Amino acid sequence: MDSLFAPPGQRWQTVSPQLRALRRLILSVVLGVVGPLSAVLAGVLVAWWLAVVVLAVAVVVFAWGWWLIDRNWRSWGYAERGDDLLVTHGVLFRRLVVVPYGRMQFVDVTAGPLERRFGIAKVQLHTATPATEADIPGLTAAEAAGLRDRLAALGEARAAGL
Template identity: 60%
Template sequence: MDDLFAPSDVNWTPVSPKLASVRRLNAGIMFGVLGLVALLILGLTLSWVYGALALLVFAAGFGWSWLLIGRNQRSWKYAEREDELLVSHGIMFRELVVVPYGRMQFVDVAAGPLERAFGIATVELHTATPATDAKIPGLHPDEASRLRDRLSALGQAQAWGL
């Protein structure tokens, strides 16, 4: 079953471990703000005990997400073949997206403020069918630029052959 999502005839390239750091920071901000809001609302309306319990629930949720984010980051990988790009990710719900170069319409590179601060970017591939769109998060900016240029050139060259 593993061969279904990770063909062995290709060389897989993993994404940067910094992706986990960015996602953990996002989760920390989200759980922290929600926990403090719950603490204040429950503390002022019911009792500070309920507010503290809500804060503990949010802390447990953050701890659980910390583990899942690390596992998810390690699952992201991509491979360049002669005629297509393969992107695989997921632990519980695994996904393998195969994007033929000739089907690509355009390639985006994006990086939000936290991604830029950590020195990573996301490459997004767009095709005529949204089901075959793919993204590769957590790439070093130089690798994202190289991949964007290579995929654009391959997509243009193979689209002319259609």
């Protein structure tokens, strides 16, 4: 069944471990602020035992999120073939997107402040179909620039024949 979402014989590229590190940092900051603050408010406004319950829930959610981030990070991959680009991701709901080079209209590279700090960017492919969700997060800046240039050149070459 896995070959349905990751065809064998392809040279699959993975995303940078910095994506996992960034997402874990965000999880730590959010739960590190929201968890204790909620526990203090629950303890002051309701009862001390509720503060303990809220803090325990925050710890469980943190551990679960830490584990899920790793699984999600490992699920991302892409492969460049002769006529198209394959992008796969997802843990519970797997997804494989096949984008023919001739259908690409433009390639978008984005990086927010935290992504730039971690040295990663997201490459997003735009086609005539708005339903095409072909984006690859967590690429190193050099990898994103190289992929952007290769895809743009291949898209131009394939679209010229239409």
